Amino acid sequence: MKFETATIKDIAKALNLSTSTVSRALRGSYEISPETKKLVLEYAEKINYRPNPIALSLKERRSRAIGVVVSEIANNFFSQAINGIESIAYNRGYHVIISQSHESQEREMVNVQHLASRSVDGLLVSLSSETTDLSHLKQLYDKGLPIVFFDRVTNEIDTHKVIANNTLGAFHATEHLIYNGYKRIAHITNSPYLSITKERLEGYKQALEKHNIEFNENLVKYCNHGGMIADEVDEAFQKLFSGKVKPDAIFTAGDRITTVCLSYYKNPKKKYSDVAITGFTNTNLADLFSPSLTTVRQPAFEIGQVATELLIQMIESKRPVTDFETRMLDTELIIRESTKPR
Amino acid sequence: MKFETATIKDIAKALNLSTSTVSRALRGSYEISPETKKLVLEYAEKINYRPNPIALSLKERRSRAIGVVVSEIANNFFSQAINGIESIAYNRGYHVIISQSHESQEREMVNVQHLASRSVDGLLVSLSSETTDLSHLKQLYDKGLPIVFFDRVTNEIDTHKVIANNTLGAFHATEHLIYNGYKRIAHITNSPYLSITKERLEGYKQALEKHNIEFNENLVKYCNHGGMIADEVDEAFQKLFSGKVKPDAIFTAGDRITTVCLSYYKNPKKKYSDVAITGFTNTNLADLFSPSLTTVRQPAFEIGQVATELLIQMIESKRPVTDFETRMLDTELIIRESTKPR
């Protein structure tokens, strides 16, 4: 099945003009006489002419499209960030092409390759939890493809980065637990490769240190796929509560981990009602859980916006950008029942 | 900032061959001698040559991209459906470009225009709740752009459609409420323009009729933006409970409406504990609510898959497709606490 659109040639033929004249008339060039211009414009309108963006891309060597690579759009943080990305991109005349890595380095590489090779003008990337090898991105970046990282960033590539203040967010959440009397605070977190994991762990440690609570390695559990595989969260949870020293609070890092944890937490057989729980998540259903969930909320929409602005700035810059910044946006601790003093 | 990639010309020049020979060697044409082929292939590999998809699109008059138009990716149903779409599309070598209408006819039109004009080979559409005028889609469809509707469909365009069995799903949910002793069952639903609204209302009515409960117009409230604007759900809720005959159960249609309703339902000031609640939603957090929520779950992933298969079939068909089908997939009623007998 083929889909035929009117081209500049059709107009030229119909009006007995050359394609150049039509092209210029369409773009309102002063060289074209008002009558011809009017003729062309009216005919173009009549047959509903639209310039072929693909031909334009080829000519101008740009596609006016930006690629987004995230792990899962079903994750609240990312769907909100994408809304932020779109809000800026569409206003500036850019398409947004979204692809998901599903936390797999393999799929991330394939998607990036797919998006690159001149079909996008720039990339907005949040790394998968599996990613340790950045050569696929580095190669493209070195060739001149603008890339901005957001949320899950890397130090291996020197470019703009936009992140939440994860360390401070984790610090506040942990300190909040401490203030409410909790002492054995477990931390279930994402893959240790991720920047967000390191930053949040750091905040967690800082809060413990400030309040003279000794850091206990055994209270930190890593879920290498960010909770995408429920089993790994299950295992982390089991291990935490099968040890000698059971935690009296859980601090989770990551949307998926938080909700999956909550479902174990609500296990009807075992009672965890003495255990406090809080975590990073951007769900807007936290009020509806029982107990309602204390959350660390990231400014996802704004992160998406800022990252997009920086990327478009890079794309449209005449000279290579060499001065890079890392924008950090504050998180918000929303206190609800799940962390109240017992 | 510009991003340079190696082209077939670079290879030709380096190897002192013509572009045609290089092109043929790369595609493994039998006309090229094994030695030349090897030479070209090795050099291409060395400089990491990737064919320019834009040039290919222009030449082949197809982009190997399909456009998706949904109201909100943050909606669980849609993000799951998109996963289904992707799973098929990527395997068949198609890109997926997602755009959101945010329940606005205006934005839907802009996005569709943007996606069309030869930059996508076909469209997967779920209409916005505001859409009454389909001329933008009709025009493109008549020109030969393959379109498949899913979830929120229309009769005005004769093409493939993929939907959940909304009528039966609504019927089962309503009947379940009736079996559990509820009699004054309210129905809070989406915009009356939408196919899903009509179908679910129909199922609701059928269940009432079967059990000899008179249909009461006042128990049905419409939220014209599918719950995107919390106020309209608020109003619907208020009206239902300010009347003389208060409902003893609520049946909601739509992800957003269901969760927003739940938050009013959990209003700490007013007590709705006698009121049962259930609705269409694809959240996987229903277990975590309090009370845990009885839901009608749609096979979102499968709907996305089937729609994509049908679309690609249309795109790749040599002759215009004239035989259209409407695939209907079963929903699943998952019974939890929120509808238990009181």
Next chain:
DNA sequence: TTTTTTTATGCAATCGTTCCCGACAACGTT
């Protein structure tokens, strides 16, 4: 009337790729 200037238009190259032809060896057949 002739020359210069202005105005309006067309030609052709370009972007990267494919593919229809045509070119031209090195054969084998008559």
Next chain:
DNA sequence: AACGTTGTCGGGAACGATTGCATAAAAAAA
């Protein structure tokens, strides 16, 4: 020796749009 095959390869035209340059006709200046 003349011709047809076969195997390799290059030339060049597309695909749709833009744009520098050339050029025709018309208008203005000489």
